[in-house]
Amino acid sequence: MLKIKKKKFISFDSTIELSSKEIKITKNDIHDLKQIKSNLIARGSGLSYSLLSASEEAISIKLKQKEITLNINKKSILISSDYCLGEATKYLMERGYCLHVLPGHPNVTIGGAIACDIHGKSQNKYGNFGNYVKSIKLYHPDKGYLACSKDSNCELFELTIGGYGMTGIIVEAEVEVKKLNSFDIKTTKQQINNLSELKSIYKSKLDNYEGVYSWHDLNDIKKFGKGFIFYEKFNNKLGKNIRIKNTSISDKKPHKIWKLFAYIYGKFQNTFFYYYNYLTLYREQSINFYYSNFSNKKQIYFNVLRSSGFIEKQMIVPIDKWEKYCKFLETNIKNLYCFLCVCKFSYTKKKFLRFSGQGISIALNFKKTQKSVEFCKKLDKFCENNEILLCIYKDSQIQSSAIKKIFGKEYIQFCKLLHKYDKSRLFISNMSKKFNL
C-alpha cells in the first residue's frame, strides 16, 4: 500500500512555494502507481532552481533504491536514478574511475541529471550529461517498464534526455564512465580585462582542458567584466585517493536574518575573490577531483541569496552575438548588484528543450527585487531577438512566450512527440504547466 504524504515544496531559488503530495516508492511497489488517479511527476533531490519536480496538480514520486554496479569491461555503471552524483563519484574514485560531467552540487540525482541534461565545468570538453547515457529503464503506469537507448526506442530516449520528467520515471540508467588519470586536478588561471575577450578564448583549442570557466565582476563600472579564466587539467601523477568527507549545501530555506547581510556579503565576496585571484595569479593550485566539483564553500553564499529569493539567468550566447550581448549587459545592468557572473564554453548541438547549443554559456545571479525582475524581462526579450538560448531548469522567471520563441521549432517538435508518446500526458509539473508542454 503506497503512503501519500502532504508536503511543502520550494524551488532552490526560493521564489516558488507550493503544497502538494509525495510518495516514496521502491522498484517492488512501483506497479502500485497504476492505482493512483492523479497526475504524477518524478522527483530527485529537488535541487532545480525552478520548481520542476512538483505541482499542485500532481503527486511527486521519489524512488528509493540506491543501487550501483561498475562494469570495467564496458567502462560503464548501471545505476538507479535516486543515486546522487556525489556518492557515485566517491564510489567510482575508489575504483579509479569517474563520470564525465558533474554539476556543482553532490546531491543532484542521476534522474535529475538525465531529465535536465545537466552540464558542468567540463562543458568545453565533454558537453552535457546525456552524451554519456547509454540506455535508460523508464516506468510509466499505463505502459509498464520501457527500455530505451540510441539504438532501440530512440525517440523516447531522446525525449527523456532533457525531457524534465515528462516521459515517466527513470528507474535506472547505464552511464559511461572514464578512467581517472589522477585523483587531483590542477588549476591555472589567466587575468582578463572584460567579457568581450572571451570571444577569442572560445575559438582557441579548449578540449585540451578537463574544464574551463571564467569569473567576472559586473559591478565595477570602470572595468566592467574584469575577471579570470580558470583552466583545469588532471595532475601528471595518479597521486593518492584521500578519504572524502561528505559535502553538501543545505536545501532548507535559511533564516530571514541572512537577508540583512546580502549587500555587504555580495560586495565582500566579489572583492575578496578578485583580489585573492589577482594575488595568486601565477600559483598553480592542486585539489582532489571530488572537492574540485563539490565544494562546501558555497553554503554562506546560498544562505544569503536564498533568504530573500534570487534569480539565476543562464544563457548560451552564439559567438557572433557575443559583443552585442556584452554591450547589452553593460548598458542595462547598471544600478543592479550582480552577485555572480560565471562563463563556460559550449560546443554541443541544439536539441528539444535542453540547455545545449554552440556559444558562451553565461550564468548571472541577482537578488529578486522589482528592478532585477524588470531587467530579466528586458534580457529575455533580447534573447528572443538574438537566438540566445535560456536555461529552463535554472530560471523561475522565464515566461512561456519567451520559451516558445527561443526554442521555436525544437519546442514544437518536443511537444508533438511527447503528445504522440503519451496522449493522456500523465506526467506534469509546475514548469510544464507554465510552458504548456
Ligand SMILES: Cc1cc2nc3c(=O)[nH]c(=O)nc-3n(C[C@H](O)[C@H](O)[C@H](O)COP(=O)(O)OP(=O)(O)OC[C@H]3O[C@@H](n4cnc5c(N)ncnc54)[C@H](O)[C@@H]3O)c2cc1C
Ligand atoms: C548548488 C547547485 C549547483 C548546481 N550546479 C549545476 C551545474 O553546474 N550544472 C547544471 O547543469 N546544473 C546545476 N544545478 C542544477 C541541477 O543539476 C539540476 O537542476 C538537477 O536536475 C537537479 O537534480 P535533482 O536530483 O535535484 O532533481 P529535481 O530538481 O528533483 O528534478 C529535476 C527534474 O528532473 C526530473 N527527474 C528527477 N528524477 C527523475 C526520475 N527518476 N525520472 C524522471 N525524471 C526525473 C524531475 O521531474 C524534474 O523535471 C545545480 C543546482 C544547485 C542547487
